[in-house]
Amino acid sequence: QTSIKFKLGQNPEWFGTSTNKFAVDLTLGKRYPPNGNTCRLQLRTIVTPTAAAATDYTVPLSAFSVVQDCGVGGLTVASALAASPISQVSFQGVGGGIALTAGGQTSGANLSVAAGGVYPTTLVVVGGITFE
Numbered sequence: 001q002t003s004i005k006f007k008l009g010q011n012p013e014w015f016g017t018s019t020n021k022f023a024v025d026l027t028l029g030k031r032y033p034p035n036g037n038t039c040r041l042q043l044r045t046i047v048t049p050t051a052a053a054a055t056d057y058t059v060p061l062s063a064f065s066v067v068q069d070c071g072v073g074g075l076t077v078a079s080a081l082a083a084s085p086i087s088q089v090s091f092q093g094v095g096g097g098i099a100l101t102a103g104g105q106t107s108g109a110n111l112s113v114a115a116g117g118v119y120p121t122t123l124v125v126v127g128g129i130t131f132e
Helices: 076-081
Strands: 003-010 023-034 040-048 055-062 065-068 086-092 124-126
Touching: 003 023, 003 086, 023 076, 040 055, 040 076, 065 076, 086 124
Parallel strands: none
Antiparallel strands: 003 055, 003 124, 023 040, 023 086, 040 065
């Protein structure tokens, strides 16, 4: 398996901003005990959307970065995936001071357009998530 496929859309207000990137996090299932605490390896990539409407995306697993190595050190994406199965996939839209980073890119959020007093950042995953 070399890629993850999903169909995702976001609200038009957010897509129309300059900070419309979203994060995809892969949490791996094996626990590592750094300093006596349990920890799960985590991989992340930042995706630039191509449309606000639900759109098919194929992201190579090689585009991910190890963002939580649980103190193991020296892990690559390939070695992390070989050591542990993926147990959770999450999509995140956060910006400003709490933005997520990976591979030199930063996630964003709709922080500039208020709608009804709130700043909507909506991600909608349509259908299944597959690994191929």
